[in-house]
Amino acid sequence: MTVATVLDYDEVIERFDPVLGLEVHVELNTHTKMFCGCPTTFGAEPNTQVCPTCLGLPGSLPVVNRVAVESAMRIGLALNCEIAPWCRFARKNYFYPDMPKNFQTSQYDEPIAFNGSLSITLDDGTVVEVGIERAHMEEDTGKSLHVGGATGRIHGADHSLLDYNRAGVPLIEIVTKPIEGTGARAPEVARAYVTALRDLLRALDVSDVRMDQGSLRCDANVSLMPKGATEYGTRTETKNVNSLRSVERAVRYEMTRQAAILVEGGSILQETRHFQEDTGTTSGGRRKETSEDYRYFPEPDLVPIAPSAEWVEKLRATLPEMPWERRKRIQADWSLTDLELRDLVNAGAVDLVAATVDAGASPAEARAWWVSFLAQEANSRAIELAALPIAPAQVARVSALVAEGKLTNKLAREVILGVLAGEGEPDEVVEKRGLAVVSDDSALYAAIDEALAAQPDVADKIRGGKVAAAGAIVGAVMKATKGQADAKRVRELILERCK
Numbered sequence: 338m339t340v341a342t343v344l345d346y347d348e349v350i351e352r353f354d355p356v357l358g359l360e361v362h363v364e365l366n367t368h369t370k371m372f373c374g375c376p377t378t379f380g381a382e383p384n385t386q387v388c389p390t391c392l393g394l395p396g397s398l399p400v401v402n403r404v405a406v407e408s409a410m411r412i413g414l415a416l417n418c419e420i421a422p423w424c425r426f427a428r429k430n431y432f433y434p435d436m437p438k439n440f441q442t443s444q445y446d447e448p449i450a451f452n453g454s455l456s457i458t459l460d461d462g463t464v465v466e467v468g469i470e471r472a473h474m475e476e477d478t479g480k481s482l483h484v485g486g487a488t489g490r491i492h493g494a495d496h497s498l499l500d501y502n503r504a505g506v507p508l509i510e511i512v513t514k515p516i517e518g519t520g521a522r523a524p525e526v527a528r529a530y531v532t533a534l535r536d537l538l539r540a541l542d543v544s545d546v547r548m549d550q551g552s553l554r555c556d557a558n559v560s561l562m563p564k565g566a567t568e569y570g571t572r573t574e575t576k577n578v579n580s581l582r583s584v585e586r587a588v589r590y591e592m593t594r595q596a597a598i599l600v601e602g603g604s605i606l607q608e609t610r611h612f613q614e615d616t617g618t619t620s621g622g623r624r625k626e627t628s629e630d631y632r633y634f635p636e637p638d639l640v641p642i643a644p645s646a647e648w649v650e651k652l653r654a655t656l657p658e659m660p661w662e663r664r665k666r667i668q669a670d671w672s673l674t675d676l677e678l679r680d681l682v683n684a685g686a687v688d689l690v691a692a693t694v695d696a697g698a699s700p701a702e703a704r705a706w707w708v709s710f711l712a713q714e715a716n717s718r719a720i721e722l723a724a725l726p727i728a729p730a731q732v733a734r735v736s737a738l739v740a741e742g743k744l745t746n747k748l749a750r751e752v753i754l755g756v757l758a759g760e761g762e763p764d765e766v767v768e769k770r771g772l773a774v775v776s777d778d779s780a781l782y783a784a785i786d787e788a789l790a791a792q793p794d795v796a797d798k799i800r801g802g803k804v805a806a807a808g809a810i811v812g813a814v815m816k817a818t819k820g821q822a823d824a825k826r827v828r829e830l831i832l833e834r835c836k
């Protein structure tokens with residue numbers, strides 16, 4: 338296979354207009370599956386959460402999960418969609434080993450929610466309105482595990498294992514209208530859209546929205562139109578991109594790859610593609626089918642869904658404060674500038690900081706931890722901030738220890754690192770690592786006397802009234818106590834000693 342050549346990004350933008358279409362699959366956090374009573378716990382032993390219905394055994398019949406339908410409608414309402422007064426499920430027919438029924442129960446031309454919009458805010462504050470084509474209900478497939486190959490894909494594997502625990506878990510697929518006119522910012526728009534959608538779904542409490550666990554997955558459709566053209570180009574669909582950053586990278590890469598083919602006079606193959614995290618490139622998957630290929634037909638085993646106006650309004654009343662409203666309120670409550678708020682949002686830290694404040698930290702302290710120190714930690718581990726193994730309450734506890742004078746800022750950072758390393762609660766880390774501030778004055782006097790004796794000329798200066806000279810002794814004492822002294826207190830004691 339030859340390495341695909343790509344066109345320089347600036348040149349792509351000079352010659353083409355990108356068009357995006359984003360399809361997000363969200364696994365609902367219902368306790369049971371879409372059409373049966375099997376539990377949906379993530380990470381359970383393979384094939385322990387299955388029954389005749391989700392295994393597609395003869396004679397089994399599906400029953401729709403009411404909570405899943407309500408979640409679908411709440412998502413639709415939060416996305417400003419119209420809710421269909423009557424809609425049906427449909428069978429999408431195709432063979433795949435992880436789909437035991439040999440068809441997926443989905444919705445086709447009758448989605449439960451359609452024609453909505455979501456306002457998203459880019460890093461610099463620009464607002465983009467993204468049209469929502471539809472949000473429909475369907476069920477997840479099982480999982481194949483390909484063993485023995487280098488890539489985890491079926492190609493080159495010795496054998497494959499199947500786990501049907503996920504088969505039948507409720508999914509909502511949210512599809513945008515074509516997103517045009519974003520130019521060079523298309524990759525950023527894609528990331529901002531998925532971020533905004535994730536925040537919205539989290540606020541609705543309908544899903545765990547964990548991209549790393551697959552409960553939120555994004556397929557990115559990308560096509561290019563030569564400048565001035567009026568018809569869309571052929572699109573590719575990069576499947577299951579599993580982080581926000583990867584969404585941005587995948588779109589950007591596809592733009593440069595397609596442009597390289599188009600400027601050479603080639604044509605784009607309509608296909609699904611896979612994003613490679615390590616190289617930041619995409620590789621060809623299967624030729625993309627059209628909807629006719631799936632022989633959709635209305636599901637005969639399920640009754641249509643006809644939500645009454647009362648039911649819809651009852652659900653509308655359950656919608657929480659929307660993330661964008663909440664951000665405005667937080668900005669006012671915490672007296673943040675636009676820039677400070679944006680930093681908070683861009684770091685994905687709004688919820689974490691709010692929870693840390695709820696646990697007792699001041700907004701300024703909570704922000705400082707999450708937006709700088711912990712954000713750097715998350716960055717260096719290439720994970721999202723929320724995925725760091727530390728809880729807001731633990732950050733609040735460290736913050737309290739600093740406020741009480743039991744930790745210096747430097748020691749506090751060590752405690753945080755200890756918590757991140759799995760050494761336990763902040764107080765345990767302080768204990769185990771011996772990080773408490775030396776608050777015992779007699780221990781400090783001993784270190785001070787030693788430092789004064791070692792630097793008699795400095796000691797004389799201080800005694801002579803040169804208070805600024807105390808800095809050298811403070812430094813020596815801090816070194817001797819391995820940074821575990823409160824520098825301010827040390828300074829006071831030195832001046833007292835040199836009176």
Ligand SMILES: [Zn+2]
Binds near residue numbers: 370375388389391392
């Ligand atoms: Zn089942």
